[in-house]
Amino acid sequence: MHLSLLRSTPTAVIFLVALSAFAQQSSQAPSIPSTGFAGLDQYRASRIAVFTDDYGQLARYREANAKLGTPAASENRVVFFGDSITDIWKLENYFPGKPYVNRGIGGQTTPQMLVRFRQDVIDLHPKLVVILAGTNDIAGNTGPMRNEDIEADYASFAELARASGIHVVYASILPVHNYTDRSKDFFAQRPMSRVVELNQWLKNYCERNNIGYLDYFSAVVDDKGLLKKDLAEDGLHPNDAGFKVMAPLAEAAIQKAMASSS
Secondary structure, X not given: OOHHHHHHOOHHXXXXXXXXXXXXXXXXXXXXXXXXXXXXXXXXXHOHHHHHHOOOOOHHHHHHHHHHOOOOOXXXXXEEEEOHHHHOOOHHHXXXXXXXXXXXXXXXXXXXXXXXXXXXXXXXOXXXXXXXXXXXXXXXXXXXXXXXXXXXXXXXXXXXXXXXXXXXXXXXXXXXXXXXXXXXHHHHHOOHHHHHHHHHHHHHHHHHOOOEEEOHHHHHEOOOOOEOHHHOOOOOOOOHHHHHHHHHHHHHHHHHHHHHHO
């Protein structure tokens, strides 16, 4: 507004003009730093409300947890805890009759999972927890993560579980492939070198701390070091064939951990 007009304009009008300009700026969607991957940028932008209002997504399973109740003394309850790979896994189809509880949430990273670990694992009083996490940390779903930070979160899960009398089985991070158009973005976000490095650290950590290590990686990797094409159409999330490979490995690891704890 020109100075001469400003002097002759009522203060109330000036205030309303300023307020309107502020409202327009405030109504614009907040911007986030680009990751260099269009798909990941869109995903992160779509999750701003989650990141600001319920970072750990505690609301997701709160009601289901209340309905689940305390396990019977003879019940060997197992919680499968993880991200989308766990979230989409219909456990009842692969482990019929088993008291296995799914507490996966798509897109989550280990910092988010730590926020809900008490509610979605400890407070359910399972005998054992199967943890599959880390692929979204590598991708940077909630921001850049160093391997050291992911490893620290792995250790925190195990320490919290053991302090609560819950046995732990750690699953390796699955490889990713880039054999389809749908898979290329997921693959580029997840350098296979980091997947291999984290799995080696995790295997060593489990050996040092007498924790079960569930090696999905070796069972689903192909001769190029990538996820076998027929196990995931998008290169990341297992299909039925993928889960049919994983299920008996998970069951064997669970039974071994249960037997060693009795």
